[in-house]
Amino acid sequence: MMKKIWIIVAMLLLTSVISYADINGPYRDGLIEGYVKKVLENQIQIEEYDGTVHLLNLDRKVNFQIDGKNVRLKDFKPGMEVYGELRGRRLKYLEGYSTENLGYIPPGGKVRTGIVKKIDRDQIIIKNLIGKEETYFTSPATVCLKKGENVPLSVLYEGDRVRLYFDEVDTKMISRMSIEGDSILIKNLYRGKLARADQLEDEIVLDKVEVFRNGKWQGFNNSIAIPYSSDLPLYVGGQRLHYKNLKYYRGKTVYMAIKDFFGTDKIEKMVVKSQYEKTYSDKIKRINWYSDTFELANHKNMTFSEGTMVIKNGRLVDKESINPESDAFIVADGRGSNLYADVINIYNEDLNNSNIGQNYIYAGRLSRIFEDKVYLKDFYLLDRHEWESFRTRDEDDEKELFYDNDTIIYDIENKKYILPKEFFAGDYSVDEDTDDDERIKNKHLKDWYGYIYTDGDRITSIMVQKDLDSLRRQRVTTGVIEKAEEDSLVGWTVYLRDAKDYSYRHDKWMAKNTTIRVNLEKAMIVKNGKIINSYELQPGNRLYIVRDDFYGKVVVVK
Known part of the structure; x- marks a missing residue:
C-alpha cells in the first residue's frame, strides 16, 4: 500500500514539473491560450494547452469579450477556452467562446496566431505557436490592422507575427488580420564571448560585446546580461543545442538576434560559433535546395540550415525566404572550403514588401488634370531602384492615373495640403501652347510637376512642385x-x-x-x-x- 502511495506521489510531482516547465513562456510572447481553471475577484487562473497553469493579475484597462461581446471577468467560467494578450505579467485582453452550436461562430470568432512564413499574392502560410505550417487566404474584403490603424495588405512582411480572424469555423478565408507592431523587428545583432549561462536566474552574460552596425562589427559593451529561457532557439554548427548544455560553451563566440520586448532586450535566436569565423559581403548567385547549399558571386560555396540566423527586412525569417540574387552580409563558420553560414543578413529592400503590393513611384509633368484623373507627360517610373524615362510624343502616350477624395495632395511650394477639387480647379496644369488665354500669358503659367505614389493606377499620395528636379x-x-x-x-x-x-x-x-x-x-x-x-x-x-x-x-x- 505504502509503495502505491509513493508511486502516486511521484507521478503527481512529475506532472507538476511538466506543467510548470516553461512558466515564463507567455510573458515573453505576450500571448496566452488555453482554458479557464478558476476565476477570482481580481485574478484569473488559465491552463495552457501544454498543462502549464498561470495565475494572472489584471491590467488597469483590461478588456474582456465572449463571442465578440464585451463582458465582465465573472462571466468567464471554468473550462471555457480562451485567448489572451499580456502586458508584462498582467492580462490586458481576454476573449472566450461559449456558443453551444459548434458549427456556428460569431464573425471573427475563430482566431489563429503565428509567424508569416510565405506570401504569394492572396495565399499566406503561417507557422503557428507549436511550429505547424497552415495556409490561409485573403480577399479584397479582408481587413488589415496594425497598431490599431487600418492599413493595406501590402504592409505585410515575411517574418511578421499576425492574428487571423475568421467568420466561419471551417473556412480558410481571413476576414480580419492584426499585424504585430515594431516589437517584431530585430533591434540589434550582437557578437560576444559567452561568459555565463545561469539556469537559476535564466540569464546569459556576454563579454567583449560587439554590435553589427554600418556593414561591420563595432565595439558595444564590455559585458551585458540578457534573460533567456528553455525555448530559446539555440544552435551550434547547424545542430539544435539544448539550453542546459549551453554552460559548457563558456568562452565560445556567440551571435544573438535581439528584439525589444516591452522595453527590455529579448533573445530571438542564438548561434554558437563552432570553428573559425569568416565574413563576406556579396551576392548569393545560386541556391541548391536539395543539398541546402548556396554559391556566392565570388564562387565561395557554403551550407545553411534551420539553424542559420536569417535576417530579412529587419525580421528573423526562415531559410526558405532566401532568394537567388540576394545581396547579403554573411558570417561563415568552418575551415578551408568547408563553410557553414551562421548568419545571413540580407540587404535587399524593395518598394513592395511582397507580390501582394502593386505600389509605384512616378515623377512627371502634370499635362492634364480632370475631376478624377491626371495625365503625365514626359514622365519617369522608378523601376528596380532607378528612374526609367518615358517620352511622350502625343496625348495617347501620356500616363493616365486616377485620384479620388481619399487621395492626399501636398503643395510643396506653398507648404499646404489641398483638396481634390482645389487640385482640379487650380493652375497646376495649363494649356501652355494656347494663344487665346491672356491670363496664362500674363502670369507666365506653366504645368507643374509631381512625385506620385500609387497603388496600381490609383494615386494614394502626390506632392506637386513648379519645377522638375534633376x-x-x-x-x-x-x-x-x-x-x-x-x-x-x-x-x-x-x-x-x-x-x-x-x-x-x-x-x-x-x-x-x-x-x-x-x-x-x-x-x-x-x-x-x-x-x-x-x-x-x-x-x-x-x-x-x-x-x-x-x-x-x-x-x-x-
Missing part, C-alpha cells in the same frame, strides 16, 4: 533612423544607420560604412500609403528613400 542625380537608399531632429539651419533631418545605396552599375546594394544624414524638408514622406509629416518619424523606423545626395525627395516608411 532625376539623374538621384539614387535609392535604405536605412534605419538612428536620430531625427529639426536642424536650425536646414530643417528636419534624419540620421540613418545600416544605410545601403543601390548601385545600378554593380546591380547590388552597397553598404555604407558610416551613419549618413538626409534632409527631409522638401520630401514626400509616405507611410501606409499616406503622406505624413517629418516630425512623425521615430528612431528605429526603416526607410526607403529616393534622394539627391543630402536632400530626400520621396521617403517610404517600411
